[in-house]
Amino acid sequence: MGLLFLAQLCGYLIPILEIPVLARALGVQEYGKVVLIQSVALLTSLLVEYGFSLSGSRQIAIARDERGALARIFGEVLSAKLMIFFVVSMVGVIVFLVQGSVFYDRELVFMGFLYFLAFGFSPFWFFQGLEKITVVVVVEVTLRFVGLLLLYVFIQGEQDAALALGIMAGFGLLNTSVGNAMCVNRVGKFCLSFAGGIEQIKLGFHVFIYKSSNNILMSAGPSLVGVTSGHVAVASYVPAEKIIRGFVGFVNPILIGFYPYLNRQFQLSKSNTMRLSWMIVIGMFFAGLMAAGLIFFVGDFLILKVLGTGFVVASDILKIFVLIIPFRLANQALGLCMLIPMGRDKATSFLMMFSSMMSMLLAALLSIWYGVGGVVMGFVIAEICLFFALVAVVFEGKNKYWKREGV
Known part of the structure; x- marks a missing residue:
């Protein structure tokens, strides 16, 4: 619980510290673009994350001593995320082709896509179910503060908008990659499964509605x-x-x-x-x-x-x-x-x-x-x-x- 408090505190603190660093360096127009793409990426990543932070971690908690079951659950949840990712990405490509290129350059949109990947495929749900989040939280907090330091050092003007989003997306992607590598090390060999992914989407649907309803009510x-x-x-x-x-x-x-x-x-x-x-x-x-x-x-x-x-x-x-x-x-x-x-x-x-x-x-x-x-x-x-x-x-x-x- 203490580690969860730390992760949540950093989740509030670091975005607040990023505001003066980016707003002063990028200016109103470029900072607005970065923040808008960042918010869209976070919103769409919630769709990929679906309800697995609860439905997936529940399954992991019950089967945490059975390596075969852990591998099956991890493979099925990853399969479900890939399916949702494909649908969301197709919609995003269509929107970009119709309107997006008029307002934003391709480099910014690409960095936003990496940001979307980083948060959509976070394996935190897996370690939450195992009740072993120490290493994951330490890695996440460390990388986020290093990313904040690099933003302060390298972002100097409005021409650095893509670099700023790239730094945030890059460290997020690195954190997600390290976490998923730790998952693979824990479960061993696993298989992607279309049928298993569909089943996980069904299992997580009501939890997704539960979380979404709460977010709507709060927002x-x-x-x-x-x-x-x-x-x-x-x-x-x-x-x-x-x-x-x-x-x-x-x-x-x-x-x-x-x-x-x-x-x-x-x-x-x-x-x-x-x-x-x-x-x-x-x-x-x-x-x-x-x-x-x-x-x-x-x-x-x-x-x-x-x-x-x-x-x-x-x-x-x-x-x-x-x-x-x-x-x-x-x-x-x-x-x-x-x-x-x-x-x-x-x-x-x-x-x-x-x-x-x-x-x-x-x-x-x-x-x-x-x-x-x-x-x-x-x-x-x-x-x-x-x-x-x-x-x-x-x-x-x-x-x-x-x-x-x-x-």
Whole structure:
């Protein structure tokens, strides 16, 4: 968990440090091109990554002492990634041929393609399932800081835009190559399989929907506020939203750290694992309550001191938004520590997707009467409803377990 915290911290810190280095050297226009291509590459890499960070690591966690099974799972997941990569690449080529060359030179697009490869084929899921991520995290953090240093040294002007993206893509690709080489060393000989890849895509589909729904819910808030309440309201909403998102994001390593262990333990002792999972869920809920109370009382001070008196409204928004923290943490714990390890992927993904749509509709409706505060209230109400729905699915799944065991 400590290593996951380190990886996540660097994932936040290094992109922030890259901003002044690149923005000052490249200028507004070239920096804008680099950032846009970088963001598109990251977004498309999420499609290739699919739901394997959860579905793949779950399989690895269960079969981690069986080398033959590890080789089969690794080969099938790699096959699935290659299939998705082919489809995404074909769409990208068509888009580039139709429009892309008008706006960007081929060298920048090629570097963006390498960036896409680097993150799409990351084998972190494999080591996460093994619960052995020490070397992987050390290599990743080291390479990212070396890449940052090279950006500082070599990027001097707007003519270096392709070089900047090439440095970031190159070190990402090196990190992915080293990780995959370590996987091959661990599993030995493996085979690519079209049928196995299709099966992995089927297995990961509901987890992919689960992750995608959560990402949409986290990312769509500013756009919705802008549409319903205007760009001035967005300036009040975003600071509060970032505080909430930052806190919730830094709790994820705890849940991801428990995830492989709980998947394995569910195969051995369901009743004991359920007790442990409930302890995690309850612990997350009460930790969220304490965090919400703390942010509620110090939020005024933070926003006024950091942003100034012009953002007083953001403080009022934050006091409503904090209500989401305990339920968001509990819902993430229910999904990662109970429902997905129990095999309730389908029900969980459906509820997440339904909750995302309901939150958008409710937020848009409440914004008519309460403005940006109504948007936040809509998100909070939807999160509370999702909590009770997920708890109901847990008890339904628990009853099915006991029936299957003949209890």
